[in-house]
Amino acid sequence: MQFSPLAQSNACKITLPIEMVMTQTPTLRAAILQQISSGMTQLVIDLKQVQYIDSSGLSVLISALKKIEEYNGEIVLLSPTPGVKALIELTRLHQVFTIYEDEAAAIDYICNELVN
Secondary structure: OEEEEOOOOOEEEEEOOOEEOOOOHHHHHHHHHHHHHOOOOEEEEEOOOOOEEOHHHHHHHHHHHHHHHHOOOEEEEEOOOHHHHHHHHHOOHHHOOEEEOOHHHHHHHHHHHOOO
8 A cells, every 4th residue: 555645735645455355454444544634634545456355445445434524524536447346336335435537637636625
């Protein structure tokens, strides 16, 4: 997992690993929630490398969303792979998360949310 600061001080892009499975989710969840608690309240979560995600991986995204809502922040998902996108749609999480295919558009949206 990689954290990349964006143009705004409280915006960050999080690149997730190839797999998000039960053995990794406690560490992933803790790291993301720590970023949110430290003030990163506008997140782009990059899913383009994620080849496999199970229900515990999806729960990391939901935990992050619940935490960020406490800070009136926002999360967008970026470039989910076809299998991950199918699971997001199957679980209807596409109705909860905004999904972007274009990285520049996602970053622009997140950074502009700060001034609106």
